[in-house]
Amino acid sequence: MPALLESAGPATSAGPAPSPASSTRPSRRRAGTIRKRIEIAVFAGPALVVFLGFVILPVLLAAVYSLYNLPPAFKWENLAEPERFIGLDNYVRALTTPEFLRAIGNNFTILVLSPLIQGPIAIMVALLLNRRMRGRSVFRLLIFVPYVLAEVIAGLSWKLLLQPQGGVNAMLEAVGLGALQQNWLADPNIALWTMFGILTWKYVGFAIILMLAGLQGVPEELSEAASIDGAGWWQIQRHITIPLLGPTIRIWAFLSMIGALQLFDMVWVTVAPTVRSMSTETMATYMVQQGQFAGQPGYGSAIAVILFLISLVVALVYQRFALRRDLAGAVTTGVR
Amino acid sequence: MTVTSAITTGRARSGPPAGRGRAGRAGRGLGRGTAGRGFDWGQPFVYLIALVVAGLAIGPVLYVIIGGFRTTADLNANPAGMPDPWVFQNYATVLGSSRFWGNVLASMILAFATTAGVVVLGIMAAFVIARYEFRGRQTLYTLFTAGLMFPLTVAALPLTLLLRTIGLHGTYLGVIIPSIAFALPTTIIILVPFLRAIPAELEEAAAIDGTSRIGFFWRILLPLSMPGLMTVGVLAFVGSWNGYLLPLLVISTGTLPQDLWPLPLGVTQFSTQYSQDTGAVLAYTSLAMIPALVFFLAAEKRIVGGLQGAVKG
Numbered sequence: 198m199p200a201l202l203e204s205a206g207p208a209t210s211a212g213p214a215p216s217p218a219s220s221t222r223p224s225r226r227r228a229g230t231i232r233k234r235i236e237i238a239v240f241a242g243p244a245l246v247v248f249l250g251f252v253i254l255p256v257l258l259a260a261v262y263s264l265y266n267l268p269p270a271f272k273w274e275n276l277a278e279p280e281r282f283i284g285l286d287n288y289v290r291a292l293t294t295p296e297f298l299r300a301i302g303n304n305f306t307i308l309v310l311s312p313l314i315q316g317p318i319a320i321m322v323a324l325l326l327n328r329r330m331r332g333r334s335v336f337r338l339l340i341f342v343p344y345v346l347a348e349v350i351a352g353l354s355w356k357l358l359l360q361p362q363g364g365v366n367a368m369l370e371a372v373g374l375g376a377l378q379q380n381w382l383a384d385p386n387i388a389l390w391t392m393f394g395i396l397t398w399k400y401v402g403f404a405i406i407l408m409l410a411g412l413q414g415v416p417e418e419l420s421e422a423a424s425i426d427g428a429g430w431w432q433i434q435r436h437i438t439i440p441l442l443g444p445t446i447r448i449w450a451f452l453s454m455i456g457a458l459q460l461f462d463m464v465w466v467t468v469a470p471t472v473r474s475m476s477t478e479t480m481a482t483y484m485v486q487q488g489q490f491a492g493q494p495g496y497g498s499a500i501a502v503i504l505f506l507i508s509l510v511v512a513l514v515y516q517r518f519a520l521r522r523d524l525a526g527a528v529t530t531g532v533r
Numbered sequence: 534m535t536v537t538s539a540i541t542t543g544r545a546r547s548g549p550p551a552g553r554g555r556a557g558r559a560g561r562g563l564g565r566g567t568a569g570r571g572f573d574w575g576q577p578f579v580y581l582i583a584l585v586v587a588g589l590a591i592g593p594v595l596y597v598i599i600g601g602f603r604t605t606a607d608l609n610a611n612p613a614g615m616p617d618p619w620v621f622q623n624y625a626t627v628l629g630s631s632r633f634w635g636n637v638l639a640s641m642i643l644a645f646a647t648t649a650g651v652v653v654l655g656i657m658a659a660f661v662i663a664r665y666e667f668r669g670r671q672t673l674y675t676l677f678t679a680g681l682m683f684p685l686t687v688a689a690l691p692l693t694l695l696l697r698t699i700g701l702h703g704t705y706l707g708v709i710i711p712s713i714a715f716a717l718p719t720t721i722i723i724l725v726p727f728l729r730a731i732p733a734e735l736e737e738a739a740a741i742d743g744t745s746r747i748g749f750f751w752r753i754l755l756p757l758s759m760p761g762l763m764t765v766g767v768l769a770f771v772g773s774w775n776g777y778l779l780p781l782l783v784i785s786t787g788t789l790p791q792d793l794w795p796l797p798l799g800v801t802q803f804s805t806q807y808s809q810d811t812g813a814v815l816a817y818t819s820l821a822m823i824p825a826l827v828f829f830l831a832a833e834k835r836i837v838g839g840l841q842g843a844v845k846g
Contacts, residue, residue: 236746237661241673244658244717247650251714252680255688255695262691271694322586325579332583338833339587342594345829346822347775349797353804353818354597357811364596367613402590459686462777466801481686481778488690489782497690505687512682 256505262498263287269492287499297500300478301507303389307479308457308511310393312450315401320446323408324434337409340402348399348462355395356382356467382468385476392464392477399463400456404449411445412438447519454515458508461485480504594822601816608811623816633820635792636799640774640824643708643795647773648766650713655720655765656758660750662721663728664736674725680718685711685778693782703787708779708795716772720765727761728754767832774825796821 265281275281291297326336343351358364359381366378381391419441420433428436439446461481468477470486480500488497600608601623602616611617627633662674692711693702701707731754739749777797785798794802800821804814 233665233667233746237665237667240657241661244654244677244721245673247654247710247714248677248680248717251692251695251711252683252688252717255692256683258691258695259687262694271697273698322582325582328579330576330579330583336583336587338830340590341829341833342591342826345771345825346594347777347797347825349775349777349801350818350822350825351593353800353814354593356804357600357815357818358593358596362609362612364600364612367611371613398589398593405586455684459684461686462797465781466777484686484690485778485782489693489786494690494694501687501690505683508684508687509682 259498259501259505262495263502265495267493267495269494271494281495283495287496288503290496291499291503296474296478297480297483299476300480300483303477304458304460304479304507306389307393307396307460308454311396311400311453311457314393315397315404315453316446316450318397319401319404319408319449320439320442322405323412324438326405327409327412337406340405342402343399344403344406346399349466351399352395352463352467355398359391383472385472388468388472388476392468395467396460396463400453404453407445407449408442411442414445415441450519451512451515454511455508458504458511480507594819597815597822598819601812601819603812603815605810605812608815620812623812624820626813627816627820632792632799632803633817636794636796636821637824639705639793639799640796642705643712643776643780644770644773646705646709647712647716648770650709651716651720651769652762652766654713655717655724656755656762658717659721659724659728660754663725664746664754674721677718677721680715681722685715688715689778689782693786696783702783703789704783707783707787708776711779711783712769712773712776716769719768723765724758724761727758731757770828771825774828796824 261276264284264287265276266283266286267275267281326333346354360366361378361380361383365381369375369377379387379391382388415438419437423433423437459481460479464473464477464479464482465485473482474486481504484497484500484504487493487500599616602619602621604620604622607614607617658673658677662670662677696702696707696711701710735753736746736749739753740746744752775797776795780795780798784794785802791799791802800818803817807813
C-alpha cells in the first residue's frame with residue numbers, strides 16, 4: 198500500500214489534469230464543455246455539499262456562537278436578540294477559569310510526555326525486532342490489538358482492571374508489592390498519570406508498527422558497511438539507523454501531539470466526572486461538559502475555538518521547526 | 534557483533550529498489566547461512582522482549598475476556614485469579630439479550646452506511662479533481678484538504694445544534710452524514726494521487742474507442758482503483774465503528790431507545806447500569822471487542838498499509 202501511494206506521484210499539488218484526446222471543432226467543443234460542466238457538478242457536487250454543510254459550516258458557526266450567551270434550547274432567533282451578544286466574554290471567562298486552565302495544562306502534559314516516553318520505547322522495541330525472527334507477524338498482530346480497540350472499550354476495560362478491588366491491585370498484592378496499591382483512577386493526585394499509562398498502552402503499539410515500517414526504508418548496505426568497519430550494534434543504531442528513521446519519528450510525534458490535544462473518549466469514559474473535574478479534565482471533555490451537558494452552547498463554542506487555535510499554533514510551530522524537511526507546506530495548505 | 538549481522542540482514546523489503554535483484558538477496562542469505570557463527574545469544578533476549586511487550590499489550594484484553602467466565606462473587610473474592618469454576622452464564626446472558634444485538638446492529642448500520650457514503654462521494658469528487666481540467670480545480674482540492682485542519686471535536690457542538698434544526702438529531706443519519714463529511718478529506722487526499730497515476734493513454738484509448746468519460750470512469754478507473762478504495766473504506770469503517778463523540782452528542786441525548794444505540798454507547802451505558810455485576814460487564818465488554826478484532830484480523834494489511842500511507846505519503 199505505501200509503495201502504491203508513493204508511486205502515485207507528487208501529492209503536494211493537484212497538478213495539471215491529464216487531458217484526453219478532445220475534438221477541436223468549435224461546435225462539438227461547446228457541447229462538450231456544457232456536458233463537462235454538468236459532469237463536474239454531478240460528480241463533485243454531493244461531496245462538496247456534504248463537506249461544506251457538515252464540516253465548514255459548523256466550524257464557522259462555532260466562531261459565531263462563541264460570541265453569544267446562548268440558552269440550552271438554542272434557536273436561530275437567539276442570535277438576533279441583542280442582549281445575547283456578549284462579545285469576547287466567553288473567552289475571558291474560559292481563560293480565567295482555573296478548571297479550563299488546568300485542562301489546557303493536562304493536554305500539554307500529555308502532548309509533551311507522549312513523544313518523550315512512548316517514542317524511546319517504540320524506537321528501542323522496533324530496533325530490537327527489526328530482524329528475521331519466528332512469529333514476527335504474530336507479534337505485530339498482538340501489539341496492534343490495543344490500537345484497534347475503540348478507546349471506549351479499552352477505557353472501560355482498564356476501568357475494571359484499576360478498581361480498588363480490581364485485577365491490577367490484586368496482582369500487586371500477589372507478587373508482594375501490595376504497598377504500591379493505589380486507587381488508580383479515583384485518586385486525583387495520580388489519576389492523570391494513570392491516564393497517561395493507559396494511553397501509552399493503547400498507542401505505543403501503533404508507534405512500534407510505524408517505526409518498523411520506517412526501518413524497512415533504511416538501506417541495509419549502510420549498516421553492513423559500518424559493521425565491516427567495526428562498528429558495534431548500538432553505534433550503528435545510534436549513528437546510522439536512528440538518524441535515518443528521523444522522518445518517521447517526526448511525523449509520528451506530530452500525529453501523537455495532535456491526538457493529545459483532541460483527547461476525549463478515553464478520559465470521558467474512564468474517569469468519574471468528579472475526579473475528572475479535579476484532575477484529568479482535557480479541553481475536549483471540558484467543552485462537551487460545559488457546552489452540551491451544562492447547557493451552555495455559546496461558552497462551549499468558545500472552548501472549541503480556543504482548542505482549534507491551540508491545535509493550529511502547535512501544528513504550525515511544529516511544522517516550522519521539525520517537519521519542514523519532511524513535508525514542505527503540508528500543514529499550511531493541508532495538502533500532504 | 535553477532536547481533537549486528539542479524540540486524541543487518543533484516544527482513545526482505547516489500548518494494549525492492551532498483552539494482553537489488555533476487556540474486557543479491559539470495560547471495561546474502563547464503564552468506565548468512567554459511568557464516569558458521571556460534572549460538573546467537575542476542576536472539577533469546579529479543580524473543581524475551583517481544584514476549585514481554587506482546588504480553589503487556591494483550592494482557593488486559595485477556596483479563597477482560599477470561600473475567601467474563603467468572604461469577605461476580607468469584608471476581609470479588611479473588612480479582613487476579615483464574616475462573617473457579619468456569620461459568621458461561623455471563624456470556625450466555627449477553628448473547629441472549631436483544632440489547633446486545635441491537636447495539637451490534639446499530640453499529641453495523643452506522644459503519645456500513647458511512648463507509649458506502651465515503652467511498653461513493655470520495656471517488657466521485659476525486660475523479661473530478663484528478664482527471665478534469667477546469668478553473669477552480671486547485672481551489673476545490675485545497676478546500677477538501679484544508680478539512681484536515683478541522684477536527685470533529687471543534688465542530689461537534691454547533692453540529693449538534695445544526696442537526697437539531699434540520700431534524701436529524703437523535704437519528705442514525707445525524708451520525709452518518711457528519712461522519713462521511715469528516716472522513717472526506719483523508720479519502721480525497723488518498724484517492725486523488727491514486728487516480729492521477731492511471732495513465733492518460735488509457736483514457737485516450739478509451740476515447741478513441743468511443744467510450745465517454747463516464748464510461749471510462751465506470752469500466753476502467755473504478756476497477757483499477759480498487760486497492761485505494763479498499764484502504765479508504767477500511768479506514769472509514771474502523772473510524773465509524775469506534776466513534777464515540779458523535780453518537781454521544783447526537784444519539785444518547787435523543788429519543789432512540791438504548792437497545793438501538795451503537796456499541797460504544799451501549800457498552801458504557803451497560804457498565805454504568807450494571808456496575809455491581811462485574812462479571813456481566815466484563816462479558817459485555819469482551820463481546821463488544823470481538824467485531825473490531827475480527828474485522829482487524831481480516832483487514833490488518835489494509836489498516837497498517839493505510840496508516841503507513843497516510844504517514845509516509
